[in-house]
Amino acid sequence: MAIVVDRKPLNFAERTYLPALLGGLKVTAKHFANTVFKGGNAAKLTGEGYYPEVPWRVEDGYRGAPYLVKDQDGATKCVSCQLCEFVCPPKAIRITPPGPNGQPADRSGAEKMPEEFEINMLRCIFCGLCQEVCPEEAIFLQQDYSLTGLTRDEMIYDKEKLLSLGGVAGGIQKWKHKLEEAREQEVFPVKSST
Amino acid sequence: MSNAETPAPAPAGPPPVETLTIKVDGRTVQVPKTMPDWQGKPQATTMLQACALAGVDVPHYCYHPKLPIAGNCRMCLVEFGTPVMDPATRQPVKNEDGSVKIARSVLPYEPGTPRGAIGCATPISPGMEIYPNSPATKQMREAVLESLLINHPLDCPICDQAGECKLQEYSVQHGQATSQFVEAKVHKPKAVDLGPRIMLDDERCILCTRCIRFAKDIAGDDALGIVNRGSYNTIAAAPGMKFDNNYTLNTVDLCPVGALTSKDFRFKMRVWFLKETKSVCTSCATGCNITVGSREDTVHRYEPRENDAVNGPWMCDAGRLNYKWIHREDRLKHVLIRGQKSNWATALKELTAKLATVAAGSAAVIASARQTTEELYLLRQLAAKLGALTDSVPRTQQADRLLVSADRNPNSNGARVTGIATGELGARLPLIAAGIRAGTITTLIVFGEDVTQCGIGADLLARLELLVVSDILPNPTVAAAHYVLPGCAHVEKRGTFLNGKGRLQKFLKGVEAPGDTRPEWEFLHELVHAVTGRNGYTSMEGLFNQMAQDVPAFAGLEWAKLGDQGVTVSI
Ligand code: SF4
Ligand code: SF4
Ligand code: SF4
Ligand code: SF4
Ligand code: FES
Numbered sequence: 001m002a003i004v005v006d007r008k009p010l011n012f013a014e015r016t017y018l019p020a021l022l023g024g025l026k027v028t029a030k031h032f033a034n035t036v037f038k039g040g041n042a043a044k045l046t047g048e049g050y051y052p053e054v055p056w057r058v059e060d061g062y063r064g065a066p067y068l069v070k071d072q073d074g075a076t077k078c079v080s081c082q083l084c085e086f087v088c089p090p091k092a093i094r095i096t097p098p099g100p101n102g103q104p105a106d107r108s109g110a111e112k113m114p115e116e117f118e119i120n121m122l123r124c125i126f127c128g129l130c131q132e133v134c135p136e137e138a139i140f141l142q143q144d145y146s147l148t149g150l151t152r153d154e155m156i157y158d159k160e161k162l163l164s165l166g167g168v169a170g171g172i173q174k175w176k177h178k179l180e181e182a183r184e185q186e187v188f189p190v191k192s193s194t
Numbered sequence: 195m196s197n198a199e200t201p202a203p204a205p206a207g208p209p210p211v212e213t214l215t216i217k218v219d220g221r222t223v224q225v226p227k228t229m230p231d232w233q234g235k236p237q238a239t240t241m242l243q244a245c246a247l248a249g250v251d252v253p254h255y256c257y258h259p260k261l262p263i264a265g266n267c268r269m270c271l272v273e274f275g276t277p278v279m280d281p282a283t284r285q286p287v288k289n290e291d292g293s294v295k296i297a298r299s300v301l302p303y304e305p306g307t308p309r310g311a312i313g314c315a316t317p318i319s320p321g322m323e324i325y326p327n328s329p330a331t332k333q334m335r336e337a338v339l340e341s342l343l344i345n346h347p348l349d350c351p352i353c354d355q356a357g358e359c360k361l362q363e364y365s366v367q368h369g370q371a372t373s374q375f376v377e378a379k380v381h382k383p384k385a386v387d388l389g390p391r392i393m394l395d396d397e398r399c400i401l402c403t404r405c406i407r408f409a410k411d412i413a414g415d416d417a418l419g420i421v422n423r424g425s426y427n428t429i430a431a432a433p434g435m436k437f438d439n440n441y442t443l444n445t446v447d448l449c450p451v452g453a454l455t456s457k458d459f460r461f462k463m464r465v466w467f468l469k470e471t472k473s474v475c476t477s478c479a480t481g482c483n484i485t486v487g488s489r490e491d492t493v494h495r496y497e498p499r500e501n502d503a504v505n506g507p508w509m510c511d512a513g514r515l516n517y518k519w520i521h522r523e524d525r526l527k528h529v530l531i532r533g534q535k536s537n538w539a540t541a542l543k544e545l546t547a548k549l550a551t552v553a554a555g556s557a558a559v560i561a562s563a564r565q566t567t568e569e570l571y572l573l574r575q576l577a578a579k580l581g582a583l584t585d586s587v588p589r590t591q592q593a594d595r596l597l598v599s600a601d602r603n604p605n606s607n608g609a610r611v612t613g614i615a616t617g618e619l620g621a622r623l624p625l626i627a628a629g630i631r632a633g634t635i636t637t638l639i640v641f642g643e644d645v646t647q648c649g650i651g652a653d654l655l656a657r658l659e660l661l662v663v664s665d666i667l668p669n670p671t672v673a674a675a676h677y678v679l680p681g682c683a684h685v686e687k688r689g690t691f692l693n694g695k696g697r698l699q700k701f702l703k704g705v706e707a708p709g710d711t712r713p714e715w716e717f718l719h720e721l722v723h724a725v726t727g728r729n730g731y732t733s734m735e736g737l738f739n740q741m742a743q744d745v746p747a748f749a750g751l752e753w754a755k756l757g758d759q760g761v762t763v764s765i
Contacts, residue, residue: 081351182381
C-alpha cells in the first residue's frame with residue numbers, strides 16, 4: 001500500500017533559499033579562513049587528508065588508466081599484435097604497425113614492435129579488456145584515476161608517454177627464451193631442455 | 195500455335211553424370227563418380243570431395259583443388275567403412291534387418307583399432323560409409339594437430355598469418371588445448387629471404403609442400419624443395435636459385451600457415467582489420483579477379499579471387515603489387531582552371547558552355563583504355579555530339595604462358611565496343627596530331643593518358659584553344675591543361691572492364707576518393723547530360739543498364755546480372 005507523506009509547506013524564509021545558501025557559504029568561509037589565516041589545508045587539519053591535497057590511494061586490482069610496460073631488461077614488451085586495438089570497445093587504442101621497413105624491435109627474438117601506440121584517454125572506459133587480451137602482458141590498467149588535460153590532443157597518450165608512465169613489469173620473456181633455446185641448438189650435440 | 199502432339203524437347207544441359215550412392219555421417223548422398231582434378235581432367239571422386247558435396251568440411255592442409263595431390267599432411271584422415279562382400283557370391287552381405295552389412299576399416303594387425311584413410315586421396319566406392327565426425331576421426335585429428343604443433347613456434351602475436359591461419363583455425367575447431375610434448379622445440383631459420391617478394395619462416399612451416407608443387411607444376415619454376423631430414427626438414431630454394439618468378443606471391447596465399455609471407459605486406463596490418471572489396475586487377479587485359487584489403491581508406495593488399503573463367507585462384511606478382519600509386523602524395527586532388535584551384539560546379543558550368551559552342555569536327559577525344567567501360571561510353575556520347583575523332587593509347591608487353599596478357603590495358607575491348615577506338619588502339623592518334631598541327635582540331639579532351647608520350651607533344655598542346663584533362667597523377671599533359679578534372683583510382687569507384695577475352699567484369703568501391711576527386715563517370719554523366727541533353731543517370735546501375743541498351747555487345751545485360759564473376763559477351 002502506498003504511503004502518502006505530506007510535504008511540509010516551505011515558510012517564507014525557506015522559499016527565498018537564502019538560509020540554505022548562507023549555510024553553505026559558512027562552511028566555505030570556514031575552510032577559507034582556516035587555509036588562509038591558520039596556514040593549514042584540509043589535509044593537515046584532518047590528519048588523514050582529503051582529496052585532492054592528499055591523493056586517494058587505491059587498492060591493488062583497481063582499474064585505472066592503461067599503460068604500456070617494459071620488461072626487466074628495459075625493452076618494450078608490446079609486439080604490435082593489435083589485439084587490444086581490436087578488442088577495445090570504445091576504439092580508444094590506435095596502433096601503427098612497423099610495416100615492412102619499420103624500426104626493428106628493441107628486444108631480440110620477437111621481430112615486431114609498434115611504431116606508434118596511442119590511447120585516447122577521453123575514450124577509454126577503463127574496462128580492462130586490453131589487459132586481458134594481451135598475449136604479451138604488455139599493457140596493464142594501473143592506479144592512475146585522475147587524468148586531466150587542457151586540450152583533447154593532450155589526452156591522447158602516445159607510445160613514449162604510455163611506456164614512461166607504465167614502468168617495468170617483468171615476466172617470462174618468452175622471445176628471449178626462444179632465442180636462447182635456438183642458440184643452444186646450434187651447438188652439437190643438442191642439449192635437451194628437460 | 196501450340197501443338198499438343200509435339201513431344202517436349204529434351205531439356206538442354208550437361209549430359210547425365212554417373213553417380214555413386216554413399217553415406218556421409220549417416221546421410222545417404224549421391225555423388226558423381228568422377229570429378230575434375232587440378233588440371234580439369236576427370237578423376238575418381240575422393241572422400242574429401244564427397245564430404246564437401248554432402249556439406250561436411252574435412253580439414254586439410256596439403257590438399258588444394260588446383261594442385262596435384264600430395265597426401266602428406268594427414269589432416270584429412272577420416273574413418274570409413276565399406277560393404278562386406280560374400281567371397282563366394284560377390285554380393286554384399288546383409289544384416290538381419292535386411293540392410294547392407296558395413297565393415298569399418300580397422301588396422302589389419304590389430305582389428306579392434308579403427309584405421310582412417312586420407313580423404314584427399316582415397317577414392318569413394320559404391321556403398322561406402324564415411325564417418326567425418328566419429329570419435330575415431332576426431333581422435334585422429336587431435337593427434338595430427340598435436341604432432342604438427344610439437345615444433346611449432348606459436349608466433350601468432352607477431353605472425354602475419356594470424357587471423358587467416360589454418361593451423362589456428364583447425365586447432366580451435368579440431369585440436370586439443372594441451373600438448374604431451376616436453377622436449378625443447380626444434381628451432382629452424384627465421385625471416386629467411388627466399389626471394390625478392392617472399393619471406394620464409396621455417397619454424398612455422400608444416401611441410402605440406404603446397405609451395406613446392408605450385409612452383410613446379412603451376413609456375414613452372416622448380417625452385418623450391420625440402421632439405422634436411424626428420425624434424426629438421428626445411429623448405430629452401432635450390433642452391434644458387436632465388437624464388438623470384440612473377441607468381442611467387444601466390445604461395446603466400448597457398449601456404450596454410452605463416453611460413454611464407456609477403457615482404458610487401460609484412461607487419462603492415464593485421465588481417466582482421468581489412469575490409470574486403472571485390473575488384474578486378476587493372477594491370478593487364480587478363481583482368482584477374484581480386485579482393486582489395488583496405489582499412490580506413492588505405493589499401494593494404496590485393497589478393498586473387500577465384501574465378502575459373504579468368505584467373506583460377508592465381509594472379510601475377512606485378513599486378514598484385516601495383517596499388518601503391520593510389521596513395522601517392524602527388525595525387526591530383528583539386529579541380530584546376532588554367533592552373534587555379536576551382537570547384538566542380540564552376541568547371542562543369544564553364545565547360546558545358548564552351549563545349550556547346552565547339553564547331554562540329556573541331557574536337558578530339560583521347561580516352562585511356564584504363565577508364566571503365568561506362569566512362570568510355572559517356573565519352574563516346576560526348577564525342578558523337580561534338581563530331582570528334584576518338585582514340586585510345588595502346589600499351590603492350592611480353593605475354594607469358596600463365597596469366598599475363600600482351601595488352602597492358604585492362605579495358606582495350608571496352609574502348610572498342612563503345613566505339614572510342616576501332617581495331618588497333620592508337621591508329622587515329624596521328625590523325626589527331628595532324629589535325630592539331632593543321633589547326634582543324636582546336637579542342638582536345640584527354641582522359642587518363644599523357645598524350646605527350648604518343649606523338650602529341652607540348653608544342654601541339656600549346657596550340658589548342660581548349661584542353662580538358664582528367665587524370666589521377668600529374669604529367670606533362672595535365673600541366674598543359676586548361677581544365678584539370680581530378681579522377682579516381684578504380685578502388686575508389688565502381689564500374690566494369692571488358693577483358694581481352696570478352697569477359698565483362700564489375701568492380702566495387704573499397705575506399706573513399708581523396709580530396710575533391712570524383713569518379714569520372716559521375717562528373718561525365720553531368721557534363722554529357724548538360725551538353726547532349728540526353729538522360730542523366732544518377733546511379734551506376736542506371737548508367738550501366740543504359741549503356742547495355744546502346745552497345746550491341748552488351749544487349750540484354752544488366753548491372754545486377756554481372757554477378758561477382760562477370761559475364762562473357764561476344765566481341
Ligand atoms: S581499458 Fe578498455 S577502453 Fe580502455 S584502452 Fe583498454 S580496452 Fe580500451
Ligand atoms: S599491448 Fe598487447 S595486445 Fe596490444 S598490441 Fe601490444 S602486445 Fe598486442
Ligand atoms: S603460422 Fe599460424 S599458428 Fe603458427 S604462428 Fe603463425 S598464426 Fe600462429
Ligand atoms: S612453406 Fe607453407 S606451403 Fe610451403 S610446405 Fe611449408 S607450410 Fe606448406
Ligand atoms: S589434405 Fe593433406 S593428406 Fe589429405
